[in-house]
Amino acid sequence: MKKFALLPLCIAMLAACSNKQTSTELQQVENTKKPNVVFILVDDLGYSDIGAYNADSFYDTPNVDALANQGVQFTQGYAANPVCSPSRYGLLTGRHPSRVDATDWFHVYGWPHRSERFNPAPLTQELPLSEQTLAESFKQAGYATSFLGKWHLGEESKYWPENQGFDINVGGVANGQPPNGYFSPYKNDRLPDGEDGEYLTERLTSEAIQIIEQNAKEDSPFFLYLSFYTVHTPLQAPADVVSEYQAKSDNTDTSNSFAGEEQIWPTDEPRKVRVKQNHPTYAAMISKMDSQVGRILQKLKDENLEDNTIVVFTSDNGGLSTAEGSPTSNMPLRGGKGWLYEGGIRVPFIVKIPGAKANGTKVNEPVVGTDFYPTLLQAAGIPLNPQQHQDGVALTPLLQSYGEIAERPIYFHYPHYSNQGGFPGSAVVLGDWKLLERFEDGKVQLFNLRDDIGETNDLSQQKPAKTSELRKLLHNWYQEVNAKFIQPKNNIKPWSSNLNG
Numbered sequence: 217m218k219k220f221a222l223l224p225l226c227i228a229m230l231a232a233c234s235n236k237q238t239s240t241e242l243q244q245v246e247n248t249k250k251p252n253v254v255f256i257l258v259d260d261l262g263y264s265d266i267g268a269y270n271a272d273s274f275y276d277t278p279n280v281d282a283l284a285n286q287g288v289q290f291t292q293g294y295a296a297n298p299v300c301s302p303s304r305y306g307l308l309t310g311r312h313p314s315r316v317d318a319t320d321w322f323h324v325y326g327w328p329h330r331s332e333r334f335n336p337a338p339l340t341q342e343l344p345l346s347e348q349t350l351a352e353s354f355k356q357a358g359y360a361t362s363f364l365g366k367w368h369l370g371e372e373s374k375y376w377p378e379n380q381g382f383d384i385n386v387g388g389v390a391n392g393q394p395p396n397g398y399f400s401p402y403k404n405d406r407l408p409d410g411e412d413g414e415y416l417t418e419r420l421t422s423e424a425i426q427i428i429e430q431n432a433k434e435d436s437p438f439f440l441y442l443s444f445y446t447v448h449t450p451l452q453a454p455a456d457v458v459s460e461y462q463a464k465s466d467n468t469d470t471s472n473s474f475a476g477e478e479q480i481w482p483t484d485e486p487r488k489v490r491v492k493q494n495h496p497t498y499a500a501m502i503s504k505m506d507s508q509v510g511r512i513l514q515k516l517k518d519e520n521l522e523d524n525t526i527v528v529f530t531s532d533n534g535g536l537s538t539a540e541g542s543p544t545s546n547m548p549l550r551g552g553k554g555w556l557y558e559g560g561i562r563v564p565f566i567v568k569i570p571g572a573k574a575n576g577t578k579v580n581e582p583v584v585g586t587d588f589y590p591t592l593l594q595a596a597g598i599p600l601n602p603q604q605h606q607d608g609v610a611l612t613p614l615l616q617s618y619g620e621i622a623e624r625p626i627y628f629h630y631p632h633y634s635n636q637g638g639f640p641g642s643a644v645v646l647g648d649w650k651l652l653e654r655f656e657d658g659k660v661q662l663f664n665l666r667d668d669i670g671e672t673n674d675l676s677q678q679k680p681a682k683t684s685e686l687r688k689l690l691h692n693w694y695q696e697v698n699a700k701f702i703q704p705k706n707n708i709k710p711w712s713s714n715l716n717g
Contacts, residue, residue, distance in 0.1 A: 250437035251570070251596055252525040253354070254428075254512060255588075257307070257441070258505055259300060259366055259448040260553055262535020262546045263562045264493070265502055274464070274493035275502040279510035283529055284566050288574045288615050292665075293565020294584040294645070295533045298554050298630055298638060300392060301341075301368050303532040303585055304443075308349045308369075308380070310589030310605025312627065314697045316340050320632040324371040324390040330633045333656060334710045335703040336640070337631035342370030343380060348604045350589050351381030354439040357598045362427050364420050365443035368392040376406070382441070386423045387416075394445050398452040415454055417446045417501075421508035425515045432519040442512070446505045449540055453500035461496035461503070468494050473545075487637040489551065490542040498543035523570045526595055528588060531563040539636040550671040554634030556643045556652055557671050561628055569595055573617040582645050584626045587611050623647055625686075627693050631655060631701050631712070640702045640712075644690045651676075651686035655702050655712035660687060691715065 264270040267277045268284035269291070296306030301322040302313035313319055322341040323329055329336045343349070351361045363377035367388030370376065377385040387407040389395070396403035400414040410419055424442050431438040473492045493499070509529070516522045535544040537552030537559060544552075551557030565583060568575065589605035594612050613619035628643040641654040648666040653659075662676040662683050676683045693699070694715055701712035 249524060250358070252431070252437055252521060253359075253439045253528070253592055253596065254516070254525055255439070255441045255528045255592075256509060256512070256530075257304075257365075257443040258529075258531050258564075259443070259445055260533060260536050261447055261502075261505075261531035261564060262537070262544050262552065262559070263531075263549055263564060264546050265447075265535055265544055266564045268566075269564055274461075274468070275499050275506075277502065277506040279506045279513060280529060280564070280566070283509070283513065283527060283568060284564075286575060287527065287566050287568025288572070289578045290565040290567070290583050291578050291580050292582045293530065293563055294561050294582065294626060294628075295531065295563050296585045297628065298533050298556060298560035299634060300366075300448075300532045304367075304369055305343055306584075306586045306607070307530075307532075307588055308343065308351070309347045310350070310586050310608040311347070312586060312607040312629070312697060314627075314629040314699050315607075316344060317700050318343070319629055319700070320634075321392060322368060322370065322390075324368075324392070330635065331705065332633045334640070334705045334708070336633065337700040337702055339632075342372070342375040345375065345379065348601065349381045350592065351377075351439060351441065353381075353589075353593060353598060353601060353604075354596070355381050355383070357596070358437065360431050360434075360436045360438040361441075362386070362424075362438065363388050363441045363443065364424050364427075366392065366445045366448070367443070373405075384427065387420060387445075388443070393448045393450070397450055398445070415504065417444055417504050417508055420444065421511050424512060428512075428515050428519060428521070432521060444505055444508075447498060447501045447543075449536070449543075451495070451497040451501065451541065451543055453497050453504055457500035457503055458496050461499040464499075465494045465496045468492075470494050487538050488542070490537045490545045491547050493545045495541075495543040525570065526592065527566075527568040528592070529564060529566040530585065530588075532585075534558075534560040534563060536636065538638075548670045551638070552636060554636030554638040556628055556630055556638065556641055558650075558665070558669065560636075560638065561643075567591070567611070567615060569615055572615050574615050577617075579614050581614055581621065582626055582647070583611055583614075584608075591615070625689050625693070627690065629694075629697075629699055631699070642690055642694075642699075644686050644693070646686060646689065649682060649686060651683065651690065653687065653690060656710050658711035658714075662686070 267273045268281045295303040297303040299321045305313045305318045317340040361382045362384035363382040364386040371390045377388040398416045401409040546559035549559035551559040586608035590608045590610040594610045626645045643652045650663045652661045661674045663671045
C-alpha cells in the first residue's frame, strides 16, 4: 500500500477540510504510519543570518536555504521573547512566558538580575513540571523523544529534559552557553567529553544521527529536538572555516560596520548597532551549523525517512547586534537580541511537512513560537490540548494552502533591562501594525511593518486611533496573563506602577 506522509495531517483537519470524506479515505488515514518530527532550534540566530531571508547575507547557508525552498518559509515569524529562556518556554509549552513570569533569561549559578533606573520584574527561573510539554504530548502518543543541546530552563536537574518528556538528554543542562566552550573537553554533565578539539556543533549532530539510525532500525516514530548551542557566545569555530571567511571579509569594506544609535543606557553610554555582516568567526559558526543541518537532512534521506518526517527550523531570538562584540547585523531590521524591535524578535521560521501543498512558498502571516505546539500535534494526527497550548494557533491551514488563520494580536512582554541594551517594555503586533510601550516612562511607538520594516517612522502621533486601539489590547492582555512589571527603586516608581497587572 502506498504511504501518504500527509495523511496524519489531513485526519486532524478532516472536519475543516471537507464534509465529503469517504469511509475508505478515513480507513486509509487511520492506517498511515505516524510521521516523525525533527525540530531544529539555533541559539541567537538572526533573521538576516540565513540566505533565504537575506539575499545579501555574508554567511553561506545552502542547506537551510534548500529547506526553506522545500518547505514553507514564514517571513514574519516571531520568537515569543527577545531572549532565550522565555522563548524556549513558549516553544515547549505553547503558552506565553508571562503566564508564569518566565520573562527573562534564567540567571543560574548566582548571576544577578540586572537593575538600572528601576528594579526588574519578579522572575520565575525554571520550566514548571506542571506544564505538559510538547515532548510529553508526543511521548504519550507513542513517540520516542530525544533532546540534544542547549536547555537553559532550570538550574536544578529535576527541571532538565529527562524530567520534561524526553527519553534521552544529550547536553541539556542549566547553562545558557557551552559550559567550557565549543571544543572538547566540554565539562557538561549530560555530554561525555570527546577527543580534544572535537567541535560541539558537529558532536551534537553525530549524536542526533545515531538516534535517528536507532529509531529507523526499530521502526519507531520519533520526536527529535536538536537545540544547537550555536551561535551563542563565546565565538569559536574551527580555524580552517574561520580562515575562509577571513579571506572573504578582507575583500569587504569593513570601515562602516557600525552605525546609528540605539537606546541610551542609564549611564548615558550610546549603544551602537552593527549594520554590516563581516565577522569571520561568527560566519564560520553559521557555516558549521548549516553543514550540520545538511547532515541531518541527508540522514533522513539515507534512512528513507524523508517522506515521513516533519522538519522545523527556527531560532529563539534575534541576532546579537548591539552588545558582546555585536557579531552580526540584522539589517534591515532594527535592534537585535534583547530588544523589542523586529531585530530582537523576528526570526527564521521554516516548516516542511512532506507533500504539503504550500511547500516551496513564502507566507507573510504573522506567526509566533507558541504556534509550533498545536501545529505539530495536528500535523502528526495527535489530539490537541488547548488548555495547555492556549497561546498557540495551529498553522496547518497555511501549510496546506486550504485556508487562512484569523488575524490575532501577538504579544511580547519584557519587563527587564537586557544585557544588550534593550529597554523594559511590551509590544503587540496586529496585522501590519506594531505598538511598543516602555515601562519606565509610558512612551509608545507605532509602526506600520508593511511599509516600514526597519521601524524608523513612529506614527503614534499621526495615528492616535490606531495607537489607542493597540494600547487597549495590550493593557487588557496584561490583565489576562497577570503580567508583572519593573519595580520601584530608591522610592521612585516607574510609569508602569500605574498598571494593575
